[in-house]
Amino acid sequence: MTNGARSVPVLMYHHVSTSPGMITVTPPNFAAQMAYLASAGYRTLGARQLAGFLAGERVPPKSLVLTFDDGYLDNWVHAHPVLQRHGFTAICFLVSGWPGEGTPRANASDVAAGLDGATLPRLLNHREGEIAIDEGRADEAILRWSEIDAMRRAGTFEFHSHTHSHVRWDQVAGSRAEKRASLRHDLLAARVTLDERLGGASDHLCWPQGYYDDDYREIAREAGFRHFYTCHPGANVSAANVQPDAERSINRLEVRDRPASWLASRLWVHSRPALSRAYLRIKR
Numbered sequence: 001m002t003n004g005a006r007s008v009p010v011l012m013y014h015h016v017s018t019s020p021g022m023i024t025v026t027p028p029n030f031a032a033q034m035a036y037l038a039s040a041g042y043r044t045l046g047a048r049q050l051a052g053f054l055a056g057e058r059v060p061p062k063s064l065v066l067t068f069d070d071g072y073l074d075n076w077v078h079a080h081p082v083l084q085r086h087g088f089t090a091i092c093f094l095v096s097g098w099p100g101e102g103t104p105r106a107n108a109s110d111v112a113a114g115l116d117g118a119t120l121p122r123l124l125n126h127r128e129g130e131i132a133i134d135e136g137r138a139d140e141a142i143l144r145w146s147e148i149d150a151m152r153r154a155g156t157f158e159f160h161s162h163t164h165s166h167v168r169w170d171q172v173a174g175s176r177a178e179k180r181a182s183l184r185h186d187l188l189a190a191r192v193t194l195d196e197r198l199g200g201a202s203d204h205l206c207w208p209q210g211y212y213d214d215d216y217r218e219i220a221r222e223a224g225f226r227h228f229y230t231c232h233p234g235a236n237v238s239a240a241n242v243q244p245d246a247e248r249s250i251n252r253l254e255v256r257d258r259p260a261s262w263l264a265s266r267l268w269v270h271s272r273p274a275l276s277r278a279y280l281r282i283k284r
């Protein structure tokens, strides 16, 4: 492990959007954050490379992982063009029951290039998006499969599972048996959908709202998942000599709508495992 990364920070985004709301970074702050990462020499890892690092493979220092939860339309409109400019790859955790059909909508690079009649789609804020999804209008808030294909072709995004429905079965099921059966069905539906649409589903899973318990972990393992993305902050260190099929919980740092200097200070802390632990202890 000489000269390799000691910790790989995993950043968590949701929206990159001009519509203000919860868990939303503005396009200028996102562009500045990505420009900082590029100028500071950071490189992005995909899910497979992160799994390799966690299992003891060497990755270069200043490696990190960008993640986006839920699969919002604004990821195509505002995040994809910026990632493309820097040659970065991000992981999108898709709720596989939400994307719709239809041709790709215009994104910020189409509009910047003056493409014929290209105007940006209206973007819903987080709350408006939740309502749209509840009312069966997910297409107004969520990526289309055609946009997902374009992002994959460009290499800006990989897509992994965030369940098929995003339902918190621990909260809505009437019994433990029902919770377990519903989650199992949800995870298998996600796997089947990603198999059909993307030609394969990985063993990486992001827990909806960061929630998991022993039942969740057991059912997810049975459904073929091994890498579990949480909302716990902290460093991610490699653990060689762990059984090859051991499960891994991955810490993530929520990125705020703040300038690049804020992100730089967070990365400085969480790239150093001992410092990261001390920082989180003090914060608690």
Ligand SMILES: [Zn+2]
Binding pocket: 069, 070, 162, 166, 207, 208, 209
């Ligand atoms: Zn989510």
